[in-house]
Amino acid sequence: MKKLISAAVALSLTGFVGMASARDYISVVGSSTVYPFATVVAEQFGKTSKFKTPKIESTGSGGGLKLFCAGAGVEHPDITNASRRIKKSEIERCAGNGINDIIEVKVGYDGIALANSKAAPQFSVTRKDIFLALAKEVPDPKAPEDGKLVANPYQTWKEVNASLPDMAIEVLGPPPTSGTRDAFAELAMEGGCKKIGWIKAMKKKNKKLYKSICHTVREDGKYIEAGENDNLIVQKLEANKGALGVFGYSFLDQNSDKVQGSLVDGVAPTFELIADGSYPVSRPLYFYVKKAHVGKIPGISEYLAEFTSDKAWGDEGYLADKGLIPMPTEERKAFKSDVEGLENLKL
Amino acid sequence: MSRVEKGLARRYRQERNFKRLGLGAILLGLLFVSFLFISIFANGYTAFQQTFIKLDVFYDPEMIAPVGETDPDVLSAGNYGGLVKATMRELFPSVTNRRDKKKLYGLISTGAAFQIRERVMQDPSVIGQRESMWVPADDDVDMLIKGHIDLNLPESDRRIKDDQLSWIQGMQEDGRVEKRFNTTFFTAGDSREPELSGIKGAAVGSFFTLLICLAISFPVGVAAAVYLEEVAPKNRWTDLIEVNINNLAAVPSIVFGLLGLAVFINFFGLPRSVPLVGGLVLALMTLPTIIIASRAALKSVPPSIREAALGVGASPMQTITHHVLPLALPGMLTGTIIGMAQALGETAPLLMIGMVAFIVDIPGGAMDPSAVLPVQIYLWADSPERAFVERTSAAIMVLLAFLISMNLLAVWLRKKFERRW
Numbered sequence: 020m021k022k023l024i025s026a027a028v029a030l031s032l033t034g035f036v037g038m039a040s041a042r043d044y045i046s047v048v049g050s051s052t053v054y055p056f057a058t059v060v061a062e063q064f065g066k067t068s069k070f071k072t073p074k075i076e077s078t079g080s081g082g083g084l085k086l087f088c089a090g091a092g093v094e095h096p097d098i099t100n101a102s103r104r105i106k107k108s109e110i111e112r113c114a115g116n117g118i119n120d121i122i123e124v125k126v127g128y129d130g131i132a133l134a135n136s137k138a139a140p141q142f143s144v145t146r147k148d149i150f151l152a153l154a155k156e157v158p159d160p161k162a163p164e165d166g167k168l169v170a171n172p173y174q175t176w177k178e179v180n181a182s183l184p185d186m187a188i189e190v191l192g193p194p195p196t197s198g199t200r201d202a203f204a205e206l207a208m209e210g211g212c213k214k215i216g217w218i219k220a221m222k223k224k225n226k227k228l229y230k231s232i233c234h235t236v237r238e239d240g241k242y243i244e245a246g247e248n249d250n251l252i253v254q255k256l257e258a259n260k261g262a263l264g265v266f267g268y269s270f271l272d273q274n275s276d277k278v279q280g281s282l283v284d285g286v287a288p289t290f291e292l293i294a295d296g297s298y299p300v301s302r303p304l305y306f307y308v309k310k311a312h313v314g315k316i317p318g319i320s321e322y323l324a325e326f327t328s329d330k331a332w333g334d335e336g337y338l339a340d341k342g343l344i345p346m347p348t349e350e351r352k353a354f355k356s357d358v359e360g361l362e363n364l365k366l
Numbered sequence: 367m368s369r370v371e372k373g374l375a376r377r378y379r380q381e382r383n384f385k386r387l388g389l390g391a392i393l394l395g396l397l398f399v400s401f402l403f404i405s406i407f408a409n410g411y412t413a414f415q416q417t418f419i420k421l422d423v424f425y426d427p428e429m430i431a432p433v434g435e436t437d438p439d440v441l442s443a444g445n446y447g448g449l450v451k452a453t454m455r456e457l458f459p460s461v462t463n464r465r466d467k468k469k470l471y472g473l474i475s476t477g478a479a480f481q482i483r484e485r486v487m488q489d490p491s492v493i494g495q496r497e498s499m500w501v502p503a504d505d506d507v508d509m510l511i512k513g514h515i516d517l518n519l520p521e522s523d524r525r526i527k528d529d530q531l532s533w534i535q536g537m538q539e540d541g542r543v544e545k546r547f548n549t550t551f552f553t554a555g556d557s558r559e560p561e562l563s564g565i566k567g568a569a570v571g572s573f574f575t576l577l578i579c580l581a582i583s584f585p586v587g588v589a590a591a592v593y594l595e596e597v598a599p600k601n602r603w604t605d606l607i608e609v610n611i612n613n614l615a616a617v618p619s620i621v622f623g624l625l626g627l628a629v630f631i632n633f634f635g636l637p638r639s640v641p642l643v644g645g646l647v648l649a650l651m652t653l654p655t656i657i658i659a660s661r662a663a664l665k666s667v668p669p670s671i672r673e674a675a676l677g678v679g680a681s682p683m684q685t686i687t688h689h690v691l692p693l694a695l696p697g698m699l700t701g702t703i704i705g706m707a708q709a710l711g712e713t714a715p716l717l718m719i720g721m722v723a724f725i726v727d728i729p730g731g732a733m734d735p736s737a738v739l740p741v742q743i744y745l746w747a748d749s750p751e752r753a754f755v756e757r758t759s760a761a762i763m764v765l766l767a768f769l770i771s772m773n774l775l776a777v778w779l780r781k782k783f784e785r786r787w
Binding site: 042044046048051054055057058059061062065066071072074075076077078094137247248249250251269270272273274275276335337340341342 | 468472480523524525558635637720722735748750751752755
């Protein structure tokens with residue numbers, strides 16, 4: 020026992036001494052949606068270069084940017100992944116902490132699928148159906164053009180749209196902390212909400228109210244928050260044939276034997292249709308790099324080169340194999356040259 | 367007397383029911399535990415095997431380096447991915463179209479190229495020669511061989527396509543496909559390729575974290591318990607401290623994570639994701655458990671021992687260190703081990719200090735970034751690849767094995783050193 024304790028004390032002491040030395044690996048934080056792609060690049064980079072494998076934390080987009088903007092020293096992360104673009108307020112916070120030079124890299128696109136079990140019929144919904152089925156308050160079904168909202172009365176998909184099956188509305192999706200949920204609310208629900216004339220007109224007059232109408236998800240148990248774990252949602256869909264689930268395209272891709280993606284506005288969530296932009300519920304993924312750390316932390320420019328190489332993010336690259344939807348060639352070229360020139364972020 | 371006899375049957379019945387109730391509770395508990403174990407085991411045992419494919423690799427000097435080259439920089443820069451592809455093309459010369467070739471290359475894990483590189487780096491004299499080598503198959507092939515892919519589904523719904531299936535069957539007939547013990551699982555760090563992933567990184571991370579945790583919480587906990595139990599006067603202050611310790615034992619663990627983030631990382635500037643910070647946070651969390659268990663152990667030492675020691679002239683300190691402490695130690699150790707087992711299974715506080723991270727390199731010390739076993743389970747459970755499902759269960763089995771052995775150690779220590787008065 021004595022020996023063990025003294026060994027442990029000695030170990031922790033050497034640890035404390037080692038702390039003073041600089042970090043020799045890249046520290047990445049941020050979005051859980053970008054995480055599966057960034058980790059693949061990091062692993063490839065670690066195995067094929069002489070640098071250490073970068074450390075990647077999955078903190079969520081907002082949490083990642085908060086950590087990223089906390090300061091410029093090496094104790095703060097070098098790169099943050101985000102499943103949405105950086106906000107103006109976040110750039111200001113960064114600048115307030117002495118981080119003025121940020122490089123923005125768009126990685127590619129991610130589709131959000133609305134899927135159900137293969138044992139059930141495939142759904143074909145419009146974004147308006149999604150909004151009407153899932154919003155907390157919807158226009159009164161008796162007089163939809165009156166400009167009056169009522170608590171969502173719809174119980175089945177058939178009530179929402181007569182062409183849909185007569186199944187109770189039950190949607191499993193991510194909780195509000197998730198970037199996928201934000202994107203789903205913005206792209207699918209707001210996209211449908213905009214189709215209703217008088218709500219759209221409200222956008223100019225009262226943006227806040229407009230947003231709260233379009234983005235607020237019903238809380239009466241029809242939308243079930245199934246946690247951040249997309250695998251869990253897939254498993255629940257398998258067991259519950261009547262339910263639909265909301266998750267990223269890569270999970271649909273990996274589980275195509277169990278679940279099927281619903282058509283949204285008549286477009287199926289397939290690789291090709293998300294890539295060419297015709298599938299409406301897809302969003303760009305980004306990561307942000309602190310310019311001041313390039314050269315200070317070994318390997319950052321090499322990591323960027325690996326990420327932006329064709330064998331990683333190209334049409335046939337290994338990221339596409341993992342379910343990332345690549346950008347068009349032109350866009351890739353533009354971002355690659357920005358990265359090589361370490362161009363600053365422009366909003 | 368007759369009144370007693372009248373009630374006797376009823377009382378016997380009540381007695382039997384009482385026993386049955388207790389037995390039922392235990393059986394129900396066992397049922398749940400066995401259900402848990404069986405489901406985990408059924409899901410996970412296949413992860414201890416991995417499908418390998420035999421390749422006849424020609425160490426082509428044109429792709430690696432000229433014969434006789436020994437400079438490691440040149441050797442490591444060789445085109446090993448291309449070498450694997452060339453080997454596969456040689457095996458199936460009929461595959462010519464670009465799309466089919468991509469499917470063909472997909473049968474072999476990306477780890478094969480690294481394995482060949484390793485081989486060449488170790489022994490550069492193989493360049494220019496030909497050699498058979500077993501390399502890991504891709505995770506989809508592995509799932510197929512293990513029977514997790516339903517072949518009755520239409521081709522578009524399967525991750526293994528029809529022509530891939532025929533290639534695999536061809537290789538199986540040649541004896542090129544084999545399931546072997548999955549050593550990678552125990553020797554590698556995390557990876558995004560299921561067939562290359564392992565739990566060693568997380569296990570080592572857990573080891574360093576627990577070591578730090580033990581080194582801090584055990585001495586501090588025992589010292590606190592000895593002071594409170596043997597030395598401190600009984601007054602309002604010590605009562606207050608006691609209430610606080612009991613309270614701390616019930617505080618949700620995530621709170622300790624927030625505390626660790628505020629104090630160790632933000633104030634002391636320690637790096638994120640390192641076992642040192644993890645150990646410190648878990649030490650805070652286990653301290654109350656250890657203090658409470660140690661105090662109970664000290665209380666159970668009969669006062670006669672203390673009185674006898676003091677009676678023959680021992681000082682209070684000698685009484686404690688020579689007599690009370692050795693007698694109370696087994697109980698303290700039991701409490702400590704149970705506290706450590708708790709700490710081993712903890713994820714919530716580590717979330718706050720950045721230990722939920724993708725870390726490939728196996729940590730070499732308490733200042734290297736690392737994950738821990740439960741975090742690894744969490745990360746794998748959240749990965750889209752199908753093959754991670756069985757690996758998640760396998761990692762749970764490893765964690766359970768550690769927990770069970772720690773608890774057994776606690777029981778054994780108690781049995782061995784227990785004294786009855």
